[in-house]
Amino acid sequence: MNLFDKTIAAVSPNRALKRIEARKKLKLLNQGYGDHGANTRKKSMLGWFAKSGSVLEDIEHNIPKLRERSRDLYMGAPLATGALKTIRTNVVGSGLKLNSQIDYEYLGMTLEEADAWETTVEREFNLWAESVHCDAQRMNNFYELQQLAFLGQLMSGDSFALLPVIPRPNIPYDIRVQIIESDRVCTPDKKKFNTDNKIINGVEVNFRGEVVAYHIAQNHPNSISLKRNDWTRVKKFGANTGRPNVIHLMESERPEQRRGVPILAPVIESLKQLARYSEAELMAAVVSGMYTVFIKSENPQNEQPGQYFDEYDDQIEEDDTNYELGNGAIVALGENESIQDSNPGRPNQAFDGFVTAICRQIGSALEVPYELLLKHFTASYSASRAALLEAWKMFRMRRSWLASDFCQPIYEEFLAEAVAKGRINAPGFFTDPVARKAYCTAEWNGPSQGQIDPLKEVKAAAQRVNEGFSTRTRETVELGNGDFFRNTRLRMVEERLRQEGGLIPNENSTLEEEPEPGGGEEGK
Structure with a gap:
């Protein structure tokens, strides 16, 4: 009161x-x-101070620091490196492969004509994609560029690709893919202090909030160079053709967000502390393993037992003021010197359980089960399969996103060039937008999920096909990332060769076989 x-x-x-x-x-x-999450009277909530800001304050201003720390973890924390590479390997693998699936009904084709057209397009695309000439730097083919762009997006928050036209000899296509470092897309020095917020982190928007251009530095802004840095303003789409000039690969967390956040951002502190803890435990275990005997001599004139008795004795210079621990070393001390033993008690029995508990939390934030994060499967078949299925929900989502935001736009530009040069026959491609969409429809298949118990997986796939829940084409991709139609044609050739070789009976041959010489009861 x-x-x-x-x-x-x-x-x-x-x-x-x-x-x-x-x-x-x-x-x-x-x-x-x-009375719950927004309560300010409960003792458990009194010390919770949170402030909500716009995307500019909460995300955009913090992206450079998040990017630096994410890269540092990738280079120095094994768990962070393994997490990013695990996601990259399962989503991209050796690369997402083109599987053209045109809308042949709208285009007035038969199924056979559509299959022949798709085969031609895939052959032309492989001519370009499997060569390093598709890369503006001539270092990677298209499938390796997918790995680079996706890993850069995971590590830095976003990734950028330009589509320049560079003619080169002995290659019929001129479109190239140029992956640029995300740091190079930044606000020019002259416009950093503008208050209109039209250019944030190198991304320019208009009065409607639409992204219209990107400002790309000629040199990395953090590189050590005496050369003056210049910026180039590149429109996102061509003014006349609407052609995409810049492909921005990022994952949005909030509306009006312009740059991506590294996937490790929510767990940066946990990963760093875990890395420090692991290094400390490792050092303590190494020190504990070096059992060293210190001898105190009452007469300093006596000959010392020796500074080091190990295989590197002739390589170490003696230093009376420096004592080091060695494997089974005997270190002699001077008069009035003593040593106090220290037992680190390593290896720590609780280390594995603690690390596993932290990895569960990190895996939950990254949508990677800790079994897959640590590559340690010790649970039952059902538990391991449930963990893999949960992870593959995320892998498929990211694969679909990579295909639609990176692979498909590049493929459409390639197909437009192929049609313009007359290498692909596609009537109505440049005049009918619906026809162009019908020609460009495609699937992008990546590595299969893999099986814990292949026999159970194959039986389940066969049952789904028999019940009409799936198709043989889909199950072939899921189980082994293969092509059902090509497999069928190859099997026809194989079965014919086996029949001709007498390995299996021919349909026209008789079922009864002639008895072998010496056969029967009398020949035994």
């Missing part, structure tokens, strides 16, 4: 009692989040 209520109580106790009763009712009427 405060002073005012005490004064009222002295004059009118009934009114004071009603005030206290009304105050209690107000507390009871505190409903919804106000």
